[in-house]
Amino acid sequence: MSAVMKLKTLQGHLQELKGFAEPKIKLEQYETPPHIAAVALYTIQTQFDALDGKLVLDAGCGPGTLGLGAAIMGAGAVTAMDIDEDALEIFQENVNDMEITNIDALQCDFLSPDIFRLENYFDTVLMNPPFGTKNNSGIDMKFLQAALRLCSDSVYSLHKSSTRSHIQKKIKEWGVKGSVVAELRYDLPATYKFHKQQSRDIAVDLWRVYHPQS
Amino acid sequence: MKLITHNMLTSKCIKGVLTGYPLAINATDVKVTEVDYNPDFLSRVIPKLDWEVLWTAANSIGHGEGLPKAVEPKFEENEEFLKKAHKVLLEVEVEEGYLTCPESGRQFPISKGIPNMLLTEAEVQ
Numbered sequence: 001m002s003a004v005m006k007l008k009t010l011q012g013h014l015q016e017l018k019g020f021a022e023p024k025i026k027l028e029q030y031e032t033p034p035h036i037a038a039v040a041l042y043t044i045q046t047q048f049d050a051l052d053g054k055l056v057l058d059a060g061c062g063p064g065t066l067g068l069g070a071a072i073m074g075a076g077a078v079t080a081m082d083i084d085e086d087a088l089e090i091f092q093e094n095v096n097d098m099e100i101t102n103i104d105a106l107q108c109d110f111l112s113p114d115i116f117r118l119e120n121y122f123d124t125v126l127m128n129p130p131f132g133t134k135n136n137s138g139i140d141m142k143f144l145q146a147a148l149r150l151c152s153d154s155v156y157s158l159h160k161s162s163t164r165s166h167i168q169k170k171i172k173e174w175g176v177k178g179s180v181v182a183e184l185r186y187d188l189p190a191t192y193k194f195h196k197q198q199s200r201d202i203a204v205d206l207w208r209v210y211h212p213q214s
Numbered sequence: 215m216k217l218i219t220h221n222m223l224t225s226k227c228i229k230g231v232l233t234g235y236p237l238a239i240n241a242t243d244v245k246v247t248e249v250d251y252n253p254d255f256l257s258r259v260i261p262k263l264d265w266e267v268l269w270t271a272a273n274s275i276g277h278g279e280g281l282p283k284a285v286e287p288k289f290e291e292n293e294e295f296l297k298k299a300h301k302v303l304l305e306v307e308v309e310e311g312y313l314t315c316p317e318s319g320r321q322f323p324i325s326k327g328i329p330n331m332l333l334t335e336a337e338v339q
């Protein structure tokens with residue numbers, strides 16, 4: 001198959017993408033910065049061969065950095081989904097600008113079960129799930145569970161490093177396997193008011209979570 | 215919406231709906247975009263599909279011509295078959311129209327290529 005694209009080239013492509021126009025705090029709309037997304041995707045391909053030629057789901061795609069990046073890395077086809085219409089509009093602009101054609105989008109609630117006919121349909125699920133706030137705490141774990149149901153191989157998910165032991169506990173509870181495959185630093189934009197008081201520089205983990213048999 | 219996506223979609227989450235599959239397609243605008251042909255990928259995906267549903271869907275939007283009604287034995291080695299599958303699965307896209315739940319009749323609009331599968335709280339199981 002195609003030779004793996006250079007990390008810098010990938011990051012360059014991701015830098016071209018438009019971000020959220022008016023991020024909605026309630027939906028935790030902040031995009032994965034290009035350098036983080038590039039390292040994550042590069043790791044997922046070079047260490048686990050989980051993008052090239054694969055059927056990939058981008059859950060909570062927003063403007064589409066992860067899904068479009070997966071397509072750039074040679075995915076066979078990508079399905080992207082988000083609950084928000086405005087985010088999907090920007091996603092569609094990015095798809096058109098990048099001239100990527102093997103990607104398809106759906107507007108749906110990722111946490112509502114049974115959208116798909118089959119479980120374990122996708123090879124790879126990518127996401128940077130909402131972290132969860134006071135009102136919807138635990139949404140990140142719900143995303144992870146929903147993603148596991150839909151994939152036959154692995155889920156690759158970005159989480160604050162401060163939640164590491166909690167995730168470890170959860171995956172044990174669920175009887176699945178997983179580990180942190182990359183440690184990254186997430187620079188939340190200052191424009192994102194909600195986080196203003198907190199440190200802008202947040203350590204994040206790229207988790208790989210998978211079913212024991214895979 | 216590509217037909218590979220349609221093949222997986224259900225409206226099972228609607229209260230009272232048992233399978234919600236397949237969703238009927240009504241298309242007012244269909245386009246065809248070129249997608250790189252990847253036979254290995256197709257060979258792995260085709261066994262997961264409901265081929266009959268794909269066949270019906272392709273015909274319902276006017277792109278079923280020449281598509282075999284069933285998956286051919288040894289289809290992995292049959293380039294002609296794979297190319298036809300490639301086209302209907304990945305290249306044909308419904309831009310505008312709607313999907314209809316076979317049991318409840320609930321319609322899901324497709325606008326600018328994206329189906330809106332969101333339900334109100336009252337509609338969910």
Ligand SMILES: C[S@@+](CC[C@H](N)C(=O)[O-])C[C@H]1O[C@@H](n2cnc3c(N)ncnc32)[C@H](O)[C@@H]1O
Binds near residue numbers: 066
């Ligand atoms: C942290 S952002 C990540 C965006 C993008 N994946 C990225 O990495 O740049 C989370 C995304 O999840 C979406 N989202 C939140 N709740 C959702 C839900 N229940 N179902 C689907 N998408 C959801 C938001 O609209 C937002 O685009």
